[in-house]
Amino acid sequence: MGELEKIPVGIIGASGYGGIQLVRILLEHPNVDIVYLGGSGSVGKPYGDLYPHLAHCVNLSIEPIDIDLITSRCRVVFLGLPNGLACELVPQLLRKGCKVLDLSADYRFRNLGTYSAWYNKDRTDHETAIQSVYGLPELYQEEIKSTSLVGCPGCYPTASLMALSPLLKQGLILPETAIIDAKSGTSGGGRQAKTPLLLAEAEGSFMAYEVASHRHTPEIEQICSDLAGYEVKVQFTPHLLPMVRGILVTVYASLRDPGLVRDDILTIYSAFYRSFPFVKILPHGVYPQTKWAWGTNLCYIGVETDPHTDRVIVMSAIDNLVKGQAGQAVQCLNLMMGWDQTLGLPRLCFYP
Structure with a gap:
């Protein structure tokens, strides 16, 4: 051959x-x-x-x-x-x-x-x-396979939606209570010279920006509405971390059924993502770190519930330049061409 x-x-x-x-x-x-x-x-x-x-x-x-x-x-x-x-x-x-x-x-x-x-x-x-098909393979795999045009998601929406999707698809939360607390390294701002991204400005500091006005908000809401079956609004606040790579998103939302415990949610997440090799659901008590994802197309997800507030807390960590950008685009290419979706994509991180 x-x-x-x-x-x-x-x-x-x-x-x-x-x-x-x-x-x-x-x-x-x-x-x-x-x-x-x-x-x-x-x-x-x-x-x-x-x-x-x-x-x-x-x-x-x-x-x-x-x-x-x-x-x-x-x-x-x-x-x-x-x-x-x-x-x-x-x-x-x-x-x-x-x-x-x-x-x-x-x-x-x-x-x-x-x-x-x-x-x-x-x-x-x-x-x-x-x-165009929205290029998040974990949600739109079949549609990506049959299209010639993919609109690849932003890095914040990728991390946010990976955390939120099972909750919305399974109707586990009250969507209007969802709060997305997101933090990114400076490479998310691109290569152009921008004052807040300078080492002298960002090093040793930590700040929120574009509060209640970030352009990724309607992108997240569009997909959340798809999953929930009706219009959903979310509270999304991005922050700049004094590091180069990585995004950590922490999602808070009120449970519809306060009787659900952490192990129930972990079981649901494991089933939801069982066919997707780049999603790693962490065992109870283990929470994701951005460094684990550096240089890879992986998304690490940790889950916790708080019986005191009847909320679920989901943490999602990715490399903003790989799963949040270029790597995810190549994952979509693999699907469009009928190849294994993992082909050519890194799964071993730069560590430490």
Whole structure:
């Protein structure tokens, strides 16, 4: 039997943190070949000049974003662009036969009015948007397998929804009581220079930001509403941690049945995620740490109940750049291509 022909893949927006994670993962993926790296501000520069630690294994340069060029080479295209740019390119890529995985927010929303209200951009690509599948495999695995366009989730929504989904799907909580307390490392803010992300600002400090106004709120609410079967609103508060990688989300919610105990919830979570190899449900009394997930596509989940308040407390830890971004996109690619969803994805962390 001959060697499997590799799928030619391109990355538009390859110079950011999402782009570099995609390059790292796809270089070690047995079924793909990176044939195009695209961008704007660094056109013409060898990728090894942008990331010298990869100069020995990436011999491509950043090329202009040219649809004809991209579609002549690539069967699959990842987009790691700022919000509002992917929607200008995706309809053309799809028409020319490419499968597309968008890491921005442009194709996460079914209602483009919601997108426009939160991202301040009018949209006319409604026919394209309705083709998109939300790229959380643990919820939409079958839909991802049959689509050509995936809107990959944000890092905060990924960690939040992994914690909340079994509770909402099984009707275990009063959804209006859900509070999401989320904390992220500084890489979640991207590679651009931003004052709050400077070492001198972030080191030794800890802060909340965009309280009651973060753009990931409607994304989380959209999926929560799907799971609950009616419109759900959540309280979501993000915080910045003085570290580079990782997200820890702690969800609090009131139980419908105060008689449920921790072991009941653990049994439900284990059953809900039993077919998903990247989700690790921790035994009672063990709570997740962000370092465990560094560099992996894993999500660690810990569960506790509080009989004093009749609340459930669920903790979820991921690497924001992998399961929260590039790794999850590759997991979706695997499903779209009919491959094992774990193919080429890291499951051993950088530790300590």
